Amino acid sequence: xxxxxxxxxxxxxxxxxxxxxxxxxxxxxxxxxxxxxxxxxxxxxxxxxxxxxxxxxxxxxxxxxxxxxxxxxxxxxxxxxxxxxxxxxxxxxxxxxxxxxxxxxxxxxxxxxxxxxxxxxxxxxxxxxxxxxxxxxxxxxxxxxxxxxxxxxxxxxxxxxxxxxxxxxxxxxxxxxxxxxxxxxxxxxxxxxxxxxxxxxxxxxxxxxxxxxxxxxxxxxxxxxxxxxxxxxxxxxxxxxxxxxxxxxxxxxxxxxxxxxxxxxxxxxxxxxxxxxxxxxxxxxxxxxxxxxxxxxxxxxxxxxxxxxx
Amino acid sequence: xxxxxxxxxxxxxxxxxxxxxxxxxxxxxxxxxxxxxxxxxxxxxxxxxxxxxxxxxxxxxxxxxxxxxxxxxxxxxxxxxxxxxxxxxxxxxxxxxxxxxxxxxxxxxxxxxxxxxxxxxxxxxxxxxxxxxxxxxxxxxxxxxxxxxxxxxxxxxxxxxxxxxxxxxxxxxxxxxxxxxxxxxxxxxxxxxxxxxxxxxxxxxxxxxxxxxxxxxxxxxxxxxxxxxxxxxxxxxxxxxxxxxxxxxxxxxxxxxxxxxxxxxxxxxx
Numbered sequence: 001x002x003x004x005x006x007x008x009x010x011x012x013x014x015x016x017x018x019x020x021x022x023x024x025x026x027x028x029x030x031x032x033x034x035x036x037x038x039x040x041x042x043x044x045x046x047x048x049x050x051x052x053x054x055x056x057x058x059x060x061x062x063x064x065x066x067x068x069x070x071x072x073x074x075x076x077x078x079x080x081x082x083x084x085x086x087x088x089x090x091x092x093x094x095x096x097x098x099x100x101x102x103x104x105x106x107x108x109x110x111x112x113x114x115x116x117x118x119x120x121x122x123x124x125x126x127x128x129x130x131x132x133x134x135x136x137x138x139x140x141x142x143x144x145x146x147x148x149x150x151x152x153x154x155x156x157x158x159x160x161x162x163x164x165x166x167x168x169x170x171x172x173x174x175x176x177x178x179x180x181x182x183x184x185x186x187x188x189x190x191x192x193x194x195x196x197x198x199x200x201x202x203x204x205x206x207x208x209x210x211x212x213x214x215x216x217x218x219x220x221x222x223x224x225x226x227x228x229x230x231x232x233x234x235x236x237x238x239x240x241x242x243x244x245x246x247x248x249x250x251x252x253x254x255x256x257x258x259x260x261x262x263x264x265x266x267x268x269x270x271x272x273x274x275x276x277x278x279x280x281x282x283x284x285x286x287x288x289x290x291x292x293x294x295x296x297x298x299x300x301x302x303x304x305x306x307x308x309x310x
Numbered sequence: 311x312x313x314x315x316x317x318x319x320x321x322x323x324x325x326x327x328x329x330x331x332x333x334x335x336x337x338x339x340x341x342x343x344x345x346x347x348x349x350x351x352x353x354x355x356x357x358x359x360x361x362x363x364x365x366x367x368x369x370x371x372x373x374x375x376x377x378x379x380x381x382x383x384x385x386x387x388x389x390x391x392x393x394x395x396x397x398x399x400x401x402x403x404x405x406x407x408x409x410x411x412x413x414x415x416x417x418x419x420x421x422x423x424x425x426x427x428x429x430x431x432x433x434x435x436x437x438x439x440x441x442x443x444x445x446x447x448x449x450x451x452x453x454x455x456x457x458x459x460x461x462x463x464x465x466x467x468x469x470x471x472x473x474x475x476x477x478x479x480x481x482x483x484x485x486x487x488x489x490x491x492x493x494x495x496x497x498x499x500x501x502x503x504x505x506x507x508x509x510x511x512x513x514x515x516x517x518x519x520x521x522x523x524x525x526x527x528x529x530x531x532x533x534x535x536x537x538x539x540x541x542x543x544x545x546x547x548x549x550x551x552x553x554x555x556x557x558x559x560x561x562x563x564x565x566x567x568x569x570x571x572x573x574x575x576x577x578x579x580x
Contacts, residue, residue, distance in 0.1 A: 018417045022429070137565070141558035143509050145516050146532055146550035149539050157540040241422040248424075248513055252536070263517065266432055278429060285422050 012286060019282050020072060024065050024275065072279070078272035080265075087276035091258060095280075097167055098257035101250070102242035104177030109184035110235055116185075117192025117231075118224065124197065132189060139186030145248040148179035152253070165254035176253040180246050184238040191234045195227040202226075229300045236292030240285040315566030318559040325556055329375035338366035340373040341524040349542045359544040361535055370526035371548055377527050378515075379556065381438060382507035385445035386500050392446065393453020394496055398484055400454065401461025411454060418451040427510055431519040441511055441520050449503065456499055457492050464488050498571050502564035505557040512553045528553045 077087040120132040152175060156164035166172050199205065200223065208222045209215075250259035258277055265273030311319070328335060338356075344364035352359040358367040400411040418426065431444035464470060465488070473487050514520045515529025523530065528549040535545035 014413075015417065015420055019420070022417075137561050138554070138558060141505055141509070141561050142554045143512050143516075143529075143532075143550065143557075145513065145529075146546070146553065149532070149536055149546055150550070153539050153543055153546075241424075247428070248516065251517075262428075266428065267518070274429075274432070278425060281425055282421055286420055 009290065012290075015286060016283065020069055020279060021065070077276035077279070080273050081270050082268055087272045090261060090273075091276055091280050094257050094261050097255060098243060098246070098250070098259065100173060101176055101180060101246060101255055101257060102239060104173050105180035105184060105242055105246075106235065106239055108177060108181040109188055109238070113185045113188025114192050114224075114228070114231065117189040118196055118219065118227075120189065120193045121196035121200065122219065124200075129193075133193075136186040136189040136193075139182045140190075142182065143248075144179055144183065144246075145252055147182055148176065148249055148252045151175050151179055165252075167254070167256040172253075172255075176246075176249050176255050179253070180242060180249045184235075184242075187234050187238065188231060191231050192227060195230045196223055199223050199227045229296065232292060232295055232299065236289055236295075240288035240292075243281075243284045243288060311570060312566050314562050315570075318562035318566065321555065321559040322563065325375055325552070325559075326379060329372050329379065332369065332372035332376065336366060336369040336372060338369040340365065340369040340526055342366075349538065349545070351542070352544055358548045359542070361531075361545050362538060362542075367531075367545060367548055370531060371528070371552055374526040374528045374531060374549065375552060375556070377438065377521055377525065378508060378511055378529070378553075381441050381445070381511050381520075382504055385442045385449060385511075386504050386507050388442065388446040389449030389503070390453055390496050390500050392450040394457055394489070394492060396450065396454040397457025398461055398489065398492070401458035402465055402480070402484055402488065404462075408458070412458070415451040415455050418448060419455075421448075423448050424510065424513060427514060428517065428519065431514055436519050436522055438521050441514050444514065444519075445507055445510060449507070452503075453496065453499060457496060460492050460495055461488055464491055494571060498564075498567045501560070501567040505559075505561035505564060508553065508557045508560060 075088060077091075079086055080090070083090075116132050116136070120129045123129045152164050155162050155175060162171055162175055164175075205218065205222055208218050213222075246257070247259035247263055249255065250257045251263050254260070258281060262274060262277035262281075264270070265277060332340075342365060344360070346364065348360065348364045349362060350356055350360040350364075356366050356368065358371065361367055361370070396411050400408045421429075426448050427444040430447045431440050434440040434443065470483060470487055473483050478487070511520065512527070512529035512532075515527040516533040518530070518533065520530060521527050523534070531549040532546050535542070539546050
């Protein structure tokens, strides 16, 4: 298992190279010259030249990448063209907010999702199952930026129960967390349902029932434990993508996290901000999924150390 | 096709027909500014109300539907074709080619997909083609992986061996013997992915990376009008409901196709 985890970690490096290269190429190809948007079209050539030197965009592309990569190795991601603050510091300052939001969303999605998925599977093809299935497929189909606005309309603007936007305590967290949790909730429900349905047919469940074990402990101990394994993957994927900045939800609710920071960077063509956000987000995403892989091995003895199933 | 699938297909067809026939249904020009009727609530004159510039929302929503659905469908077809091609090559020839393509697939799937789509779409000037490129640049990877898996199984099948033994060229084996076996799978996956494409298109438009104003898309209508959510909620509600209904119909259709083809045991990635 150690070897497997190490192999996975070793894979990070080519991946990181690929990611930095892609983000670098992507942001280099961005339309518009950031120098002009900083000083305005009418600035004197001397000023423009000076700023070009300052941000290094007068050098060759390869040298720019090498410079960027070596800066990255020292944990330095450059400074924002606009605020002149260090991108890394900003990201570190905003990450706890993103983390708070992601954890909040998962606290809603995971328990509720597993509960609904189990209920759905146990009542297969009955009315309850149909209702839950309709709910989950609808959850997957509603865009978060819209459900967020509707929730904001109902709970903040009409009922005036919660603040419409901003970053802060639980009252600010509630609406964005619920909004963000909807798609994850839907996928957790669906995966749990399919997974439990597969387990229900297994002989060991029948054995457990035949032994006279109470139905409640059959479902919680025998079924749930085995059915949760594929669910972990989904939870990991969703959590990873929330940690990497819920761009839409954070933008709508003015939640001061990485997603909103990146969106601001994109609208202002602030290259270091965009690159920094994409790199940090991707690394976090990859690390979370690595962690999930390791948990997977711990939970499921059938997954052998080399990562192949059964 | 099951009953759910049929209803979903009928809904999609209805929305598509309404969008295509929009000029015959609504007499208003979707981009015509009318300063005498700003932010009118839904009424007989304007069934879904008007927006901040007095434009008829029904007309805009229908025109937006045409743009959103065609972007999603075209991007899905581009992803499918690219994925089919790469999956066939990768699975059939194996070796270094396979390693190269599959590393690319892993790299793309290692990104959170919306982030990558945003990354790609900021390169090009915002517009219809940019969104299509962004969706397909991310979308081909799962297709390629799925098809490759299928081809690896088929490559060893006895009918392929038979074809090889009578002297068929690789090209003929791939195009005549293997490709037809992959197409149903590819279409099932397209069905499953279309709902997601609609949502991603809407998200990109919402973020201002899609077709530019005055062109109407569902996502951009929501983002342009969201400041009026309290005073004029109808401006935001109708495009959102349409996104949800369309994505929902595609998702139901996709599920239905998958269940009918019973491929989910075949490949877990579906």
